[in-house]
Amino acid sequence: MAPIPTPPxxxxxxxxxxxxxxxxxxxxxxRERGWSTxxxxxxxxxxxxxxxxxRLNFEVRDGAVARSWKG
Incomplete structure (x- = not known):
């Protein structure tokens, strides 16, 4: 049986x-801090x-990040 991969x-x-x-x-x-997406x-x-x-998500309003969350 193959080993279960370790998540990043x-x-x-x-x-x-x-x-x-x-x-x-x-x-x-x-990206510099290591987020792959x-x-x-x-x-x-x-x-x-x-x-x-x-993955890091940004909600962008008027060219600036208004909200940020993982996943």
Whole structure:
């Protein structure tokens, strides 16, 4: 039987730290800090809700991050 794979670890980072940052700067910083996927979305966007390890989501309003969450 094949071993169960170990899921990747998420960066030791706080999503709240990105709120207020300009979108491009927040995306760049998130990738530098080790997030494998960074997803920027407009307010009210319809998105899939499955949890993905290593993904950081941004809700962007007027070019700045208004909300940020993992998954």
């Amino acid at each position: 670890r998420e960066p030791d980072d706080r999503p709240e730290a990105y709120v207020g940052l300009e979108q491009a700067a927040a995306e760049r910083l998130a 960074v997803r920027s979305l407009p307010p009210g966007a319809i998105i899939t809700m499955e949890y993905r390890v290593g």
